Amino acid sequence: MTVIKTKINRRSFLKTSALAGGGIVIGFNWGCTPADMARPEASAWYEVNAFLTIADNGEVTIMSPNPEIGQNIKTSMPMIVAEELDVNWEDVIVKQAPLNTESFTRQVAGGSQSIRSSWTILRTAGATARKLLINTAAKEWQVDPSGITTENGVVKYGKMTMTYGELAAKAVMEEIPEEVELKDPKDFKIIGQAKKNVDLDGIITGEPLFGLDFKREGMVYAAAMRPPAFGTKLKSFDDSDARAVNGVSDVVQFGNKIAVIANSTWAAMKGKNALKAEWERDGKLENTTDHDRQLLRMLDTPEKEPRRNDGNVRRAFANADKVIERVYEAPFLPHNTMEPMNFFADVTDTKAELIGPIQTPQWTQGRVAQLLGREAADVTIDMTRMGGGFGRRLYGDFALEVAEISDKIRKPVKLVFSREDDMTAGTYRPASKYKFRAAIKNGKIDGYHLTGSGVNSGNVTRQNWFPAGGIENYKVETHNLRSNITTGAWRAPITNFLAIAEQSFFDEVAAEIGMDAVQLRLDILERAKNNPVGEIDYEPEKMIGVIKLAAEKAGWGNAPSGISHGFSCYYSHNTYVAEVAHVTNASGGPKVARVTCAVDCGIVINPDAAINQVQGGVVDGVGHAMYGDFSFVNGTPQASNFDKYRLIRAKEAPEVDVHFVESLNDPTGLGEPSLPPAGGAVANAIAKATGNRLYKIPFIKEEIVFG
Amino acid sequence: MPVYSINVNGKSRQVDVDADTPLLWVLRDTLDLVGTKFGCGIAQCGACTVHLNGNAVRSCSLPVSTIGDNEITTIEGLSENGDHPVQSAWREHDVPQCGYCQAGQMMNAAAFLSRNSNPSDEDIENAMHGNICRCATYNKIKAAVKTAATNM
Ligand code: FES
Numbered sequence: 001m002t003v004i005k006t007k008i009n010r011r012s013f014l015k016t017s018a019l020a021g022g023g024i025v026i027g028f029n030w031g032c033t034p035a036d037m038a039r040p041e042a043s044a045w046y047e048v049n050a051f052l053t054i055a056d057n058g059e060v061t062i063m064s065p066n067p068e069i070g071q072n073i074k075t076s077m078p079m080i081v082a083e084e085l086d087v088n089w090e091d092v093i094v095k096q097a098p099l100n101t102e103s104f105t106r107q108v109a110g111g112s113q114s115i116r117s118s119w120t121i122l123r124t125a126g127a128t129a130r131k132l133l134i135n136t137a138a139k140e141w142q143v144d145p146s147g148i149t150t151e152n153g154v155v156k157y158g159k160m161t162m163t164y165g166e167l168a169a170k171a172v173m174e175e176i177p178e179e180v181e182l183k184d185p186k187d188f189k190i191i192g193q194a195k196k197n198v199d200l201d202g203i204i205t206g207e208p209l210f211g212l213d214f215k216r217e218g219m220v221y222a223a224a225m226r227p228p229a230f231g232t233k234l235k236s237f238d239d240s241d242a243r244a245v246n247g248v249s250d251v252v253q254f255g256n257k258i259a260v261i262a263n264s265t266w267a268a269m270k271g272k273n274a275l276k277a278e279w280e281r282d283g284k285l286e287n288t289t290d291h292d293r294q295l296l297r298m299l300d301t302p303e304k305e306p307r308r309n310d311g312n313v314r315r316a317f318a319n320a321d322k323v324i325e326r327v328y329e330a331p332f333l334p335h336n337t338m339e340p341m342n343f344f345a346d347v348t349d350t351k352a353e354l355i356g357p358i359q360t361p362q363w364t365q366g367r368v369a370q371l372l373g374r375e376a377a378d379v380t381i382d383m384t385r386m387g388g389g390f391g392r393r394l395y396g397d398f399a400l401e402v403a404e405i406s407d408k409i410r411k412p413v414k415l416v417f418s419r420e421d422d423m424t425a426g427t428y429r430p431a432s433k434y435k436f437r438a439a440i441k442n443g444k445i446d447g448y449h450l451t452g453s454g455v456n457s458g459n460v461t462r463q464n465w466f467p468a469g470g471i472e473n474y475k476v477e478t479h480n481l482r483s484n485i486t487t488g489a490w491r492a493p494i495t496n497f498l499a500i501a502e503q504s505f506f507d508e509v510a511a512e513i514g515m516d517a518v519q520l521r522l523d524i525l526e527r528a529k530n531n532p533v534g535e536i537d538y539e540p541e542k543m544i545g546v547i548k549l550a551a552e553k554a555g556w557g558n559a560p561s562g563i564s565h566g567f568s569c570y571y572s573h574n575t576y577v578a579e580v581a582h583v584t585n586a587s588g589g590p591k592v593a594r595v596t597c598a599v600d601c602g603i604v605i606n607p608d609a610a611i612n613q614v615q616g617g618v619v620d621g622v623g624h625a626m627y628g629d630f631s632f633v634n635g636t637p638q639a640s641n642f643d644k645y646r647l648i649r650a651k652e653a654p655e656v657d658v659h660f661v662e663s664l665n666d667p668t669g670l671g672e673p674s675l676p677p678a679g680g681a682v683a684n685a686i687a688k689a690t691g692n693r694l695y696k697i698p699f700i701k702e703e704i705v706f707g
Numbered sequence: 708m709p710v711y712s713i714n715v716n717g718k719s720r721q722v723d724v725d726a727d728t729p730l731l732w733v734l735r736d737t738l739d740l741v742g743t744k745f746g747c748g749i750a751q752c753g754a755c756t757v758h759l760n761g762n763a764v765r766s767c768s769l770p771v772s773t774i775g776d777n778e779i780t781t782i783e784g785l786s787e788n789g790d791h792p793v794q795s796a797w798r799e800h801d802v803p804q805c806g807y808c809q810a811g812q813m814m815n816a817a818a819f820l821s822r823n824s825n826p827s828d829e830d831i832e833n834a835m836h837g838n839i840c841r842c843a844t845y846n847k848i849k850a851a852v853k854t855a856a857t858n859m
Pocket residue numbers: 744745746747748749750751752753754755756765766767768
């Protein structure tokens with residue numbers, strides 16, 4: 001049991017207020033985290049806030065504060081509140097909280113941090129409401145509150161009982177308790193049980209849940225034409241054909257873009273296609289072939305200040321029995337959320353109302369206010385369900401566009417991207433390359449040298465993660481190639497390829513020195529655990545745990561005939577994952593049949609949903625390693641729809657068996673961590689099956705015929 | 708604009724749209740049936756799958772003028788109470804992540820199972836291959852189609 005203080009300084013942590021029609025509302029001001037709270041980390045970006053309402057009929061409404069992008073947060077966050085509140089999950093109604101900068105602070109979906117950053121806050125929220133109800137009952141019954149217990153929405157003292165609903169009206173008058181006790185995780189009744197997605201019925205029956213489904217009386221539709229190539233701007237345009245399209249009511253230029261306004265999505269898209277625009281250069285027209293050359297050159301260039309430099313790397317390489325050096329390459333990737341970008345705006349003289357799918361509502365609110373020259377208070381942003389995010393919906397460019405369009409035409413308008421718009425006006429995963437070198441001495445890795453380079457990528461390494469601390473002489477360098485192509489976070493930023501490269505390299509090193517691939521990693525981790533070289537930002541012990549679990553569950557070392565195993569492990573978003581790919585090599589060529597996955601993410605809140613996340617991450621990782629391919633010629637993207645851009649499909653998706661490490665530790669990220677190791681496990685299994693190593697994404701382009 | 712009379716979910720509906728308007732946008736914009744989703748517009752992803760006389764078709768690539776009196780069924784009309792065996796199986800397996808592709812997946816599965824009630828795993832993979840799930844819920848989709856097959 002943990003005791004948590006609910007108040008700090010002058011700012012109240014919790015506020016009660018009466019609702020019209022009875023019931024209590026507890027507002028959680030997540031902005032002020034009690035100083036003595038063990039967690040969460042004070043990372044401004046990921047803080048959240050929420051509401052909970054108890055109705056006099058006992059129904060509990062829990063607001064899910066964070067944007068839902070398919071990570072199932074709208075179910076798991078309220079589960080945490082309900083656990084500490086001690087109610088029947090069946091009595092809980094979940095609602096998406098609006099963006100409200102008065103009583104809420106940060107509402108963000110990103111970095112797999114929604115649960116991690118709000119775990120204690122959500123628990124405190126539920127526990128405080130429970131204590132308030134107990135105190136209320138104690139007054140009613142004139143008894144000592146310490147003798148009162150609760151069970152499934154009922155308060156008990158001896159033979160006396162009252163429901164939360166009966167107490168709610170009186171509880172409003174009570175003082176918020178100053179201290180509350182949190183449950184021992186061993187006593188959890190809701191957390192750890194599979195609960196169905198709260199929006200499941202709506203999804204299954206086709207209810208209007210998504211941004212694209214949102215409509216408003218009098219709303220018009222907009223489609224926008226944007227520069228066709230990075231490095232170009234609008235010179236002139238002729239809209240006479242566009243205006244002649246049935247249903248088109250207006251054509252407006254905004255910045256370097258042109259919006260066609262119409263009474264239907266189809267008319268707007270047709271009108272956009274009928275625009276004749278001329279574009280002129282206003283920057284470099286970049287080519288993937290040039291990026292490749294520059295990135296490779298950077299791999300041979302020392303960084304002025306290496307990210308990390310342990311021991312004496314130069315000497316280790318000079319004295320090595322053998323040096324192994326490999327280069328790995330990956331392209332840009334578009335996000336391709338299934339629901340293309342879209343947003344609604346209604347800008348009037350007094351307000352700007354925006355509604356749609358967005359991972360960063362508050363940040364976007366500020367930027368819209370700035371763009372329109374309004375006060376932030378005059379801009380509202382409501383979140384709809386999102387048809388996928390993967391990082392793309394962090395950027396809010398689409399919301400700014402529609403705000404500008406609505407401001408110009410002064411009508412409620414929905415901006416809809418076609419797939420082509422979505423894929424060619426992206427914020428892409430940066431293209432990147434890595435050169436790994438290992439100095440082998442007496443059959444061991446004595447020196448390790450990683451150099452990375454990426455396009456608009458910032459640091460493409462994670463210098464304090466594995467194998468940092470486990471190798472005596474260790475150096476990491478990184479280079480950034482500036483470009484006018486927009487890049488951004490893409491599910492498991494940086495590590496989505498760094499892990500593939502690193503884990504492929506270790507596999508090859510193990511083969512070269514004649515060592516078991518799993519044992520090689522365990523040896524490095526043992527060193528990092530017992531006697532680390534320098535500081536490290538991961539827990540070797542936990543990595544060892546998932547490695548052993550995955551190896552055991554996959555039957556590592558005992559692959560049945562016809563199956564080749566490939567191993568990979570990675571730490572990201574505070575979660576540890578190890579994977580074994582099972583590859584068949586029948587007549588048609590190698591095929592990924594199965595992936596065994598072991599995960600340590602602390603307490604698993606909702607097991608079914610967690611398995612779904614992990615499976616999705618693995619299949620996504622396999623898919624983009626196999627097929628992900630996106631390049632530029634003269635600043636122009638070379639794929640714009642799914643005829644030219646291949647995503648993994650049903651037949652290619654491996655079965656994924658998921659095993660969680662049993663844990664009572666606070667939960668960590670789950671939306672991303674299963675993705676990074678997947679590609680490496682596949683590459684290593686294919687190498688075992690065929691003898692061919694894979695160094696370049698997409699694997700499908702390498703000289704192997706795949707089944 | 709011409710007026711078309713189309714049969715959607717058992718009802719005759721008059722729609723005043725251009726001849727080339729894809730059924731997808733007639734459903735979504737004109738008839739307010741937004742359960743059918745837009746994903747690619749070029750018959751590559753399956754998000755817009757509906758039934759035309761019980762066959763799975765891509766509504767994004769079907770101009771309204773070609774429909775005539777063929778019967779259209781959308782996710783909203785797949786069952787009255789959301790309990791078509793495919794929907795029940797989707798519920799049982801809690802398939803969706805973001806959920807955006809799932810109406811198309813279910814419509815495709817329902818049409819497939821009405822023709823093949825005892826499919827092999829390979830049949831299921833082949834049948835579902837045209838429907839992209841960007842969240843990659845394929846493991847759950849396959850399991851749910853299997854369950855639905857036994858309950859059809
Ligand atoms: S939207 Fe019709 S198949 Fe993609």
